[in-house]
Amino acid sequence: MIKVVLIEDDPMVQEVNREFINQVNGFEVVGAAGNGAEGLRLVRTLKPELVIIDIYMPQVDGLQAIQQIRTEGLRADVIAITAASDADTIRKVIQHGAFDYIMKPFKFERIKQALEKYRSFRNCFNDSGTMSQKELDSILFQKEEHAEAELPKGLNAVTLKKVIGYLSGHAESVSAEEVAEGIGIARVTARRYLDYLEKRGKVKLDIQYGGIGRPINRYIYQS
The missing domain is CATH 1.10.10.10 (Winged helix-like DNA-binding domain superfamily/Winged helix DNA-binding domain)
Known part of the structure; x- marks a missing residue:
């Protein structure tokens, strides 16, 4: 199972996101927080593979939390789920290594797609050894022939x-x-x-x- 920490300040949205994530095979929400500061403590303690985080939050916002995750070298990937739609925020979140960026409101199929893509991404790196350019390209880019x-x-x-x-x-x-x-x-x-x-x-x-x-x-x- 891929362990997920969910960081979302709206209790109702947090519960909906939890249910969505737990519906996708291979994922389990192991902890949830209502702000970035609490979320960071959970990430340090629970050591999840994936953090799903909002941006607009009290105390420590999502962008600051992502920056801190990277600064501390915590081995957790990040998917942002947020109402933030301005180009500057999107650019900063992506620059800090977010695997995906989902804007609210969204449907279950969108988060399912993101999680399944992330699972495939992780599986590709589970094997030891080297990787060819073709193998790497198949991970980073969707193949035209498949599309x-x-x-x-x-x-x-x-x-x-x-x-x-x-x-x-x-x-x-x-x-x-x-x-x-x-x-x-x-x-x-x-x-x-x-x-x-x-x-x-x-x-x-x-x-x-x-x-x-x-x-x-x-x-x-x-x-």
Whole structure:
């Protein structure tokens, strides 16, 4: 079992996160704290493999706690689950070695995906010996051929990444026409990718009713 320490100041959110984590095979929450200072004490005592931490917290915030974990050389990986969405905070958390960054609100599938990816990551380093560049690349990057194999016929991973990149760069909802113009594809093609992402729960449909004419379907990315 991968031992997890959960650091979250909202009791209700803490309990939901605990239930989510314990539902994923191979993970167990062994301790929970309501602030960074208490969380650091648990990490030192329980020596978990993984720390799942909020950023906005009293006493010692999440970023300070992550910095302290690194300063003390504690061998715990970190996944941030937080409402913090500003680029500066995200950059600092990633710079301090966070394995993943999940923004609130989020669905169970998102944390499950993060934990399963982390489990695969740990398993790759359980074996002793050296590692080839190809083996390392398979850990650090999602393979294009694997991504394409999962896509419906007629869609490709490169264009999908462009669509996701365009969507994630906009805080407001966008139309299929705007996506098409933004990345240089046909509107009907953009609509196919947007429909696919909606079915996967990656985008939310925002139907807007204006003046005379048909309502406009707009889409907003769900990180």
